[in-house]
Amino acid sequence: MKIYFRIKKKLDHFTIDLEYSFEKGVLVVQGESGSGKTTLLNCISGLKNPDQGRISLGDLVVFDDTLEINIPTRLRNLGYLFQNFALFPHMSVHQNIIYGIKNSPEYKNKKSRAELLSYSEHIMKTLGIHHLKKKLPNNISGGEKQRVALTRAIVTKPKLLLLDEPFSALDRETKKIVYQEFASFKELFKIPTILITHDKKENEMFGDECIYIKDGVIIGCPTEI
Template structure:
């Protein structure tokens, strides 16, 4: 379980949020600048709150000035809006990046699962500039999950895709969540996307959680 209770002074307001997430998809919704990405950055260890606590499965990530666990030690998958793939690495090397602790057999099994679910086995020898936006998104997802994280953070991962590809990738996110059964925390501006993906949707306004709703379209697509 993810447990977040943090405060942080931003440029125009104070971020002050508290919520929990179990093995579910939580969507952070709200207008630009509402504090959604700041929450992901705090959980992911890219920035520290001013006060509060962040724990995942009983492990303390942040506790005031006492504890601030480095990002590399949090076992979190983070999917950025621009995917942040390494342009000089092949798809295969991008996916393997960051895997250190697993044996080759364990790694191979995990990655084979991801390649199958995401349908990207044929891309392994290509470079990021040689594949489409939707394919880059799938590769970034595979890289984020290849380390077997306990939590996946996704910052507007589908915003740059055309409508058809976006819907396909939404379906893949639902399938991956059903397979991995870990908390997914997703930032989106799309109401339709929030309702389709979210078990719960947390609505933010100027750093505050003003409303919580449930996804009305949540359904695991048939593969």
């Protein structure tokens, strides 16, 4: 499946003007803070609207200003893992994970709902967090929170996974464990992914393609900068 984005959006100090496409694996996006990386993910997800452009996930066009297409975030079938994991502290691990399912159109169908809930159980077991399902986020470790957030991002079987610095909040020892888990996850699920990271090691470990953004434009690959 081809992932394509052409995004132009005016910010305070510069205008984001990005165009790129890839078909599989992990696209690593690097650049200094404030260069437009998170805005890119927000535009793809629908949390922000480009001023101009086109965004497509395979045959599905989710945004096109000339065609006046702008599909709502909840209908784009994307998984988004935020830097701080964004787990609801008052909800259990299981409630956090199925939150996205409840907001999906398929949840209204009884059969599809059962399949999604069964799939969530499968993912929790696969990522080794099923035993945590009744716990609150404040009572689990940083690495476990990361797995919970990742599970929540993929239970709806997304067409594309967006990861915004998903490992930056973890300590060194936890990172070692999570790196191994993510490598296994990448091979197992094979979901096209855009990964924002400042860490060159993470690019080397997980990146199949890479771009470096400066002041809203692509100036090359991180290995060339």
